[in-house]
Amino acid sequence: MNNPTNLPKNLINKIKVLFTDVDDTLTFNGEIPLQTIQSLHKLKEANIVVVPVTGASAGWCDCLLKTLPIKYIIGENGAFFMEQGDRGHTLLTYLKEPHQVQEDLEKLKLLIKELNTLYPDISFTQDQSYRITDVALDIGQAVKVDFLHAKSATQWLKEKGVNAKLSSIHINTWIGDYNKATGALAWLASHNISLEETAFIGDSTNDEAMFQAIPLSVGVANIEKFLPILAHKPNYITQSAGGLGFVELVDALIS
Numbered sequence: 001m002n003n004p005t006n007l008p009k010n011l012i013n014k015i016k017v018l019f020t021d022v023d024d025t026l027t028f029n030g031e032i033p034l035q036t037i038q039s040l041h042k043l044k045e046a047n048i049v050v051v052p053v054t055g056a057s058a059g060w061c062d063c064l065l066k067t068l069p070i071k072y073i074i075g076e077n078g079a080f081f082m083e084q085g086d087r088g089h090t091l092l093t094y095l096k097e098p099h100q101v102q103e104d105l106e107k108l109k110l111l112i113k114e115l116n117t118l119y120p121d122i123s124f125t126q127d128q129s130y131r132i133t134d135v136a137l138d139i140g141q142a143v144k145v146d147f148l149h150a151k152s153a154t155q156w157l158k159e160k161g162v163n164a165k166l167s168s169i170h171i172n173t174w175i176g177d178y179n180k181a182t183g184a185l186a187w188l189a190s191h192n193i194s195l196e197e198t199a200f201i202g203d204s205t206n207d208e209a210m211f212q213a214i215p216l217s218v219g220v221a222n223i224e225k226f227l228p229i230l231a232h233k234p235n236y237i238t239q240s241a242g243g244l245g246f247v248e249l250v251d252a253l254i255s
Contacts, residue, residue, distance in 0.1 A: 003227055004219055004237040011216070011252045015048055017193055018253070019074075019184055019210065020246065021202035022054040022064070024168040025220055028242030036243035037068075039250040044069050046254045051187065053078070053180045055165070055172040055206055059130025062090050077165065077172050077206070078183025079133035094133075095186055096176045101133050104175040108135040111160060111173075119153045121145055125170060133174060140169035147225070167206035168222070181209035201234075201249050203242070208232050220245030 026032055043050050052064060053074040061075035065084050074081045079101075083091040094101065112135055116123060122145055125136040137153070139145035150166055157164035157173050164173040188195065200207070200214040203223045211217045212232035219227075219234035222241040227233060238245030 004234045007236040007238050015199050016197040017049045019051050019053045019200040022052050024203045024242050026243050033243045035247045039247045040069050057127045057130040058132045074183040076134045078178045078180045081187050135173050137171040165206040167204045179209040181213035218249050
């Protein structure tokens, strides 16, 4: 697939839902910029529903749901979606059988012990205890792991028969026939919304399934280093990185 073209200043669309990655898509240098928060509010005022689709832990998803101007979030790479109830409590819907969740998680933790013998600099993220379906390995938050080294570890996990996706900050690994896109499609089906009424913005290989599934897809500028290893690329790319690139897309959608 050809590389993405520059995001136009105006996008003619009938978008009802904007799916978005979180880390390095809504964030910039580890924070959510003020302009990005303002853009989230603009989308809410324009009746465009924002649904983050993230590899973030269930704990982080619950926090984001309660602090950002959003009502829905899809977490741990499509394993579940959450909805904020009328009284502020969180409603959780699994996209895999609940009885299988703990068993698969224990298998993954044993596999990571084996990986640690080969890649001793790659280990669990600080939020692992807040995860309920998958394992996340830190390659860009508390530690900085060489990109090619992280890519090699990701491939090792795939060869062990589990799902593994490399993002800008994590290697996410899980057991089950699901990903960000299947989670998003399940959410759409539950709300009777068509693909043609959606858009997606992301930043890494962890978003590739979404780039493939969503007809209108955008990469923020920092996706550049991942383009050579993406079989499915976004349609457009922003000029700015992270949350500032997200602002560009919002301006193009509601200008």
